[in-house]
Amino acid sequence: MKRGIPVRLEGLSKRFGKVEAVKELDLTIEAGELVAFLGPSGCGKTTTLLMIAGIYRPTTGAVYFGDRRVDHLHPKDRDVGMVFQSYALYPHLNLFENIAFPLRLKRVPDGEVRDRVQKTADLLGIGHILERKPAQVSGGQQQRAALARALVKEPQVLLLDEPLSNLDAQIRLSARAEIRRLQRDLGVTAILVTHDQAEALAMADRVAVFSMGELQQYATPEVLYHRPKNTFVAGFVGSPPMNLIEGEFTGDGFRAGELRIPIPGAPTGKGWLGVRPEHLSLGETGHPARVLVVEPLGREVLVVVAVGEVRLQLLLPEGEKPAIDREVQLVFPTRELHFFNAEGRRIGPE
Amino acid sequence: MPILPRNWPLWLLVLALITLPIGVGLLWLLLTALFDQVHGLRPVGAFSPENWRFLFEGSVGGRPSIWVALKNSVFFATAVAGLEVLIASMAAYAISRMKFPFRTPYLGMILVLHAFPAVSLLIAIYYILRVLGLFDTLIGVILVKASLELPLGIWLMKGFFDQLSWDMEMAALVDGASRWTVFWKVALPLVRPGILALGTFALLSAWGEFILPFTFIVSGKSWTLALYMQSFMREAFVDYGLMAAVGLFYATPVLLLFLLGQRYLLNIYSGGVKG
Numbered sequence: 001m002k003r004g005i006p007v008r009l010e011g012l013s014k015r016f017g018k019v020e021a022v023k024e025l026d027l028t029i030e031a032g033e034l035v036a037f038l039g040p041s042g043c044g045k046t047t048t049l050l051m052i053a054g055i056y057r058p059t060t061g062a063v064y065f066g067d068r069r070v071d072h073l074h075p076k077d078r079d080v081g082m083v084f085q086s087y088a089l090y091p092h093l094n095l096f097e098n099i100a101f102p103l104r105l106k107r108v109p110d111g112e113v114r115d116r117v118q119k120t121a122d123l124l125g126i127g128h129i130l131e132r133k134p135a136q137v138s139g140g141q142q143q144r145a146a147l148a149r150a151l152v153k154e155p156q157v158l159l160l161d162e163p164l165s166n167l168d169a170q171i172r173l174s175a176r177a178e179i180r181r182l183q184r185d186l187g188v189t190a191i192l193v194t195h196d197q198a199e200a201l202a203m204a205d206r207v208a209v210f211s212m213g214e215l216q217q218y219a220t221p222e223v224l225y226h227r228p229k230n231t232f233v234a235g236f237v238g239s240p241p242m243n244l245i246e247g248e249f250t251g252d253g254f255r256a257g258e259l260r261i262p263i264p265g266a267p268t269g270k271g272w273l274g275v276r277p278e279h280l281s282l283g284e285t286g287h288p289a290r291v292l293v294v295e296p297l298g299r300e301v302l303v304v305v306a307v308g309e310v311r312l313q314l315l316l317p318e319g320e321k322p323a324i325d326r327e328v329q330l331v332f333p334t335r336e337l338h339f340f341n342a343e344g345r346r347i348g349p350e
Numbered sequence: 351m352p353i354l355p356r357n358w359p360l361w362l363l364v365l366a367l368i369t370l371p372i373g374v375g376l377l378w379l380l381l382t383a384l385f386d387q388v389h390g391l392r393p394v395g396a397f398s399p400e401n402w403r404f405l406f407e408g409s410v411g412g413r414p415s416i417w418v419a420l421k422n423s424v425f426f427a428t429a430v431a432g433l434e435v436l437i438a439s440m441a442a443y444a445i446s447r448m449k450f451p452f453r454t455p456y457l458g459m460i461l462v463l464h465a466f467p468a469v470s471l472l473i474a475i476y477y478i479l480r481v482l483g484l485f486d487t488l489i490g491v492i493l494v495k496a497s498l499e500l501p502l503g504i505w506l507m508k509g510f511f512d513q514l515s516w517d518m519e520m521a522a523l524v525d526g527a528s529r530w531t532v533f534w535k536v537a538l539p540l541v542r543p544g545i546l547a548l549g550t551f552a553l554l555s556a557w558g559e560f561i562l563p564f565t566f567i568v569s570g571k572s573w574t575l576a577l578y579m580q581s582f583m584r585e586a587f588v589d590y591g592l593m594a595a596v597g598l599f600y601a602t603p604v605l606l607l608f609l610l611g612q613r614y615l616l617n618i619y620s621g622g623v624k625g
Contacts, residue, residue, distance in 0.1 A: 050520070053524050055523060074523075075524045076523065076526040080524060081524070082524040084520070086517045088515065088517035088518045088520065088521035089518075089521075090518065090521075090522075090539075090540075091540065092539045101525050102525040102526050105525060105531065106526060149525065150524075
C-alpha cells in the first residue's frame with residue numbers, strides 16, 4: 001500500500017453563527033504520522049476533523065494534502081477514510097457490503113471488490129463474519145468493520161473520531177495497539193480525535209491539545225507531559241492531573257496561604273505552581289499537611305491532603321498508605337516543578 | 351411469545367364489543383350480497399348468485415364494465431401512492447437534512463395546506479384542471495389527490511428522516527458518495543418502514559377516494575369503483591342486493607391490504623412521527 005501524505009492546515013477557522021468553533025489554526029502533520037487532537041468536548045477538535053474530511057467547509061483558511069489544496073473539494077474527491085465514534089455502519093447492509101461500499105461507489109469490478117474486502121477484513125480479524133449485519137456482531141467487531149471500511153480504499157489520510165470510546169475498557173487497550181500497528185504498517189497519515197489523554201499519549205507521535213477552539217500546544221507526548229506550555233495543558237494531560245496552586249513567587253520560593261515552599265531561583269510575581277501527584281511524597285520533615293482522602297488504585301494510592309486552604313493530590317506506592325485525618329509531612333521535589341505566570345503561561349524553557 | 355395482560359379476558363371482551371358494530375356491518379353486507387332479499391340480518395328467500403351478475407355481464411344498466419372501473423381504481427390508487435411516496439420522501443429528505451432559504455415558512459405552509467379541507471378547493475381545482483386540459487381524465491384526478499395528500503406524507507417522512515443519524519450520512523460522503531447517492535443508497539433504504547407505512551396509507555386513502563373523481567370525472571370510461579357504486583344510488587329503484595355485492599367486491603382488496611399492511615400502518619401512529 002502507498003504511503004500517506006502530509007496534511008497542512010493554514011489559518012483554518014470555522015464559525016457557526018456567532019460561535020467561533022475553531023480559531024486561526026495552523027498545524028502540519030507529517031506523512032505517515034499519527035497525530036491526536038486532544039481536548040474536552042466542544043473544543044473544536046471534531047470540527048477541525050470534519051473540515052479535513054470535507055464535511056464542513058472552513059469559514060477561512062486552507063487545507064492542504066501534500067501540495068494539493070483540498071478545502072474546496074467534495075469529500076469524495078479527497079481520498080480520506082474515516083471512522084466515526086458511532087461507527088456509522090449501514091444497518092441495512094451486511095459487513096461485506098459495508099466494507100465494499102466505498103469500492104462500489106468507485107465502480108471497482110466485482111472480483112477486485114471481493115479480493116480487497118476479504119484482504120482488509122482478514123487484516124482486521126473479521127474475515128469470517130462478513131455475511132452478518134452490523135446489529136449481529138459485537139461492538140469490537142463493528143469497530144473493526146468501520147476501520148476496514150475506512151481502509152479498504154487505501155486512503156492517503158485516515159481520520160479517526162473517538163473510535164475507541166464506545167468499546168469496553170478491556171478491548172480498548174488492545175484496539176489501541178492494533179490501530180497503531182496497522183497505521184504504522186500501512187504508513188497512512190492518521191488523525192485521531194479523542195478526549196482521553198491517556199489514549200492520545202499512548203497512540204500518537206504528536207498531540208495537538210485544543211481548548212475553546214484554539215490550539216494550546218502541539219508537541220510529542222513527552223514534551224506535553226514534562227513541559228506543558230500553559231496551565232490548561234498541564235491540568236489536562238496526565239492522570240491524576242497536575243496540582244496547580246495559585247499564589248505568589250518571591251524569587252527564592254513560592255507562597256499560597258499557609259503554604260511556603262523554598263525554591264532557589266524562582267521567578268517573582270503572581271502565578272501558578274504546578275507539581276504532578278507522582279512527584280510529591282511524604283517524609284520525616286516537610287510541609288505539615290492533613291490527610292483528607294485515601295483512594296487505593298491497586299498498585300498505587302491516591303491521597304488528597306490539605307495545607308490550609310490548598311488541596312493537593314499525591315500518588316504514593318501502596319505500602320506508604322497514610323491514615324485519614326493524620327498529620328503528615330509533605331515533601332516537595334526540587335526539580336519537577338512547573339512555573340506559570342498569572343495568565344497561565346509557562347515561565348522558563350519550553 | 352407475546353405476553354398477555356393480566357386480565358386479558360376482560361380486554362378481549364372490550365375489544366369484541368368495540369369491533370361488534372363493524373363485524374355486524376360486514377356480516378349484513380355479506381348476507382345482503384348472497385341472498386335474494388334480507389330483512390335485517392335474516393335472509394328471506396333463497397341463496398342467489400343473481401346479485402353478482404355484474405361480474406359476468408359486460409354492463410349492468412348501461413354502466414361501463416366493472417372490470418374497467420376496477421382497472422381504473424387500481425391505476426388510480428397505485429399512481430397516487432407511487433407519486434406521493436416518491437415526492438414526499440424527496441421533499442422530506444430535503445427539509446430534514448438541508449438548509450435552504452424559507453425552510454421554516456415552507457414547513458408551516460405545508461401544514462396549513464394539510465388543514466384545508468379538500469372540498470373547499472374543488473371549484474379552484476376545477477378551473478385549474480380545465481386550463482390544463484386535464485378535466486375528466488384520471489391523470490388529472492391523480493395529480494389532485496396526490497397533491498392533497500402530500501402535506502401529510504411530507505411531515506410523516508420528515509419524522510422518519512429526522513431519526514437517521516448524521517454520522518451515517520457523513521460516513522457515506524467520506525466513502526465517496528454524492529448527496530444524491532447518499533439519499534438513494536443510504537437514507538432511503540433506512541426509512542423503509544416509513545415508505546411502507548405511507549404507501550399503505552396512500553393506497554387505502556386513494557382506493558376510498560370518492561369526492562374528487564365524482565367531481566372531476568364525467569365519462570364512464572374513467573370511472574373508478576367508488577363512482578361505479580355510487581351510480582346505483584341515483585336510480586329510482588335501488589337494487590340493494592346488487593349494490594351490496596359491488597360493495598363487497600370493492601371492499602375486499604382493502605381488507606387484504608389492511609391485513610398485509612397493518613404492521614406498517616402502526617408505524618404512523620407509534621414512534622414514527624417526530625415533528
